[in-house]
Amino acid sequence: MEQTKRILILGAGFGGLTAANILRKNLSNVHKIIVIDKNKSFMMGLVNLWILYGTRKLQDSFIPLANLANKGIEFINDEIIEIDFTKNSISTKFRGKFDYDYLIISLGSELAPEKIDGFIENGGFNLYDARQMPELRQKILSLNKGNIAICIADIPYKCPPAPYEASMLVNDLIVKNGTRDHINIDFYAPSALALPVAGPDVSLRLVSLLKMNNINFHPLHKIKRVVSNDLIEFENGNNAKFDLLIGIPPHKVPAVIRECEITKAGDWIMVDKFTLKTTYDNVFAIGDVTEIALGGMVTIPKAGIFAEAQAKVVAQEIIDQITNTKTRAKFDGKGFCFMEVGSNEAGYIEVDLYGEDPYTQLHPPSRESYRKKLDFEETRVKNWLF
Numbered sequence: 001m002e003q004t005k006r007i008l009i010l011g012a013g014f015g016g017l018t019a020a021n022i023l024r025k026n027l028s029n030v031h032k033i034i035v036i037d038k039n040k041s042f043m044m045g046l047v048n049l050w051i052l053y054g055t056r057k058l059q060d061s062f063i064p065l066a067n068l069a070n071k072g073i074e075f076i077n078d079e080i081i082e083i084d085f086t087k088n089s090i091s092t093k094f095r096g097k098f099d100y101d102y103l104i105i106s107l108g109s110e111l112a113p114e115k116i117d118g119f120i121e122n123g124g125f126n127l128y129d130a131r132q133m134p135e136l137r138q139k140i141l142s143l144n145k146g147n148i149a150i151c152i153a154d155i156p157y158k159c160p161p162a163p164y165e166a167s168m169l170v171n172d173l174i175v176k177n178g179t180r181d182h183i184n185i186d187f188y189a190p191s192a193l194a195l196p197v198a199g200p201d202v203s204l205r206l207v208s209l210l211k212m213n214n215i216n217f218h219p220l221h222k223i224k225r226v227v228s229n230d231l232i233e234f235e236n237g238n239n240a241k242f243d244l245l246i247g248i249p250p251h252k253v254p255a256v257i258r259e260c261e262i263t264k265a266g267d268w269i270m271v272d273k274f275t276l277k278t279t280y281d282n283v284f285a286i287g288d289v290t291e292i293a294l295g296g297m298v299t300i301p302k303a304g305i306f307a308e309a310q311a312k313v314v315a316q317e318i319i320d321q322i323t324n325t326k327t328r329a330k331f332d333g334k335g336f337c338f339m340e341v342g343s344n345e346a347g348y349i350e351v352d353l354y355g356e357d358p359y360t361q362l363h364p365p366s367r368e369s370y371r372k373k374l375d376f377e378e379t380r381v382k383n384w385l386f
């Protein structure tokens with residue numbers, strides 16, 4: 001008889017849900033697959049922008065993680081507070097200890113708007129917090145004149161193209177609202193290039209797209225503090241006036257990982273770039289909680305498409321070990337992303353980051369890419385949770 005293996009998956013996001021489903025489909029029911037998340041429901045990050053743009057309602061966006069039980073995957077709704085790699089166990093706030101034979105850490109990243117001095121106090125909106133989107137949308141629609149400032153606070157942040165996408169959706173929203181002629185949109189980025197990971201060509205094409213939409217791009221503008229409810233100060237000494245401030249806050253490693261020995265003083269988890277193995281036996285880390293260096297200051301972007309690809313590799317490795325097969329799957333550094341611009345059109349960015357000559361390409365906005373983006377969310381949610 002097969003010996004039961006317990007696979008614990010920490011985090012029911014993009015990576016965790018992909019891994020859980022592949023494992024369940026390929027392993028016999030003798031083996032336990034347990035997913036733990038502090039949230040009761042799943043919502044894909046890109047849905048934030050649909051709520052902002054008005055094509056989705058916040059209340060329609062959450063899918064219960066309890067659905068996993070219908071697929072033979074155990075779901076525990078609890079907060080992970082400790083990982084003990086020496087005893088192969090983790091602890092949660094309410095349900096106590098869980099042992100594992102295999103551990104997949106897919107805990108994503110935490111947002112830290114409090115790290116920007118004055119941001120919360122002076123009414124800054126966090127673009128990456130879905131619950132703030134309905135109010136932000138109302139504020140945008142009720143603004144008759146003035147300046148909208150969109151600021152990326154720091155690098156790395158999730159889905160590098162998303163803030164640019166948001167700026168174009170805001171533009172489209174106020175064009176349709178009839179207020180665009182009286183509102184400036186200014187985009188502030190801390191880096192010299194719009195998308196450092198995509199390189200200069202794609203970044204320049206993106207900046208042209210912003211220009212075509214009358215969005216002013218300000219590179220090398222890292223926010224220092226929000227001085228008052230209408231003034232930002234940047235580290236380069238410049239100031240900017242705003243009527244509405246939209247920020248992408250700094251990201252940090254989840255608290256439970258910050259406090260355990262797998263990272264060095266709170267850094268992202270380092271993993272093997274092909275296998276996602278950590279330094280501990282049978283412990284893998286995938287997605288936003290990891291850092292995979294690509295040379296220079298560039299790392300694998302924090303994006304669902306990469307968390308998903310890495311989850312496939314790790315799930316296959318665990319299946320191989322349990323079933324005694326040898327697929328030797330490897331993460332290939334390839335990914336893509338849609339960049340919506342409004343009016344049912346989206347651009348499409350393709351990357352191959354492990355190639356000898358890393359390849360990136362920005363395809364111009366089209367209706368076909370927009371349809372593919374809708375399908376991207378729908379099919380994944382269906383496969384993972386129904």
Ligand SMILES: Cc1cc2nc3c(=O)[nH]c(=O)nc-3n(C[C@H](O)[C@H](O)[C@H](O)COP(=O)(O)OP(=O)(O)OC[C@H]3O[C@@H](n4cnc5c(N)ncnc54)[C@H](O)[C@@H]3O)c2cc1C
Pocket residue numbers: 010011012013014015016036037038039044045046047048049078079080081106107108109127128158159162254256286287288289302303304305306307337338
């Ligand atoms: C506005 C926006 C647009 C985006 N657009 C795209 C896009 O178009 N394409 C794309 O590929 N990516 C996109 N992303 C990025 C994508 O959402 C993330 O990169 C992806 O979710 C990362 O997956 P993950 O599994 O690593 O982490 P997550 O999906 O963040 O999952 C982590 C999970 O861990 C849980 N967790 C954390 N700590 C604990 C704890 N202590 N105890 C219990 N549970 C815990 C969290 O609740 C969470 O559910 C977008 C993100 C945003 C915000």
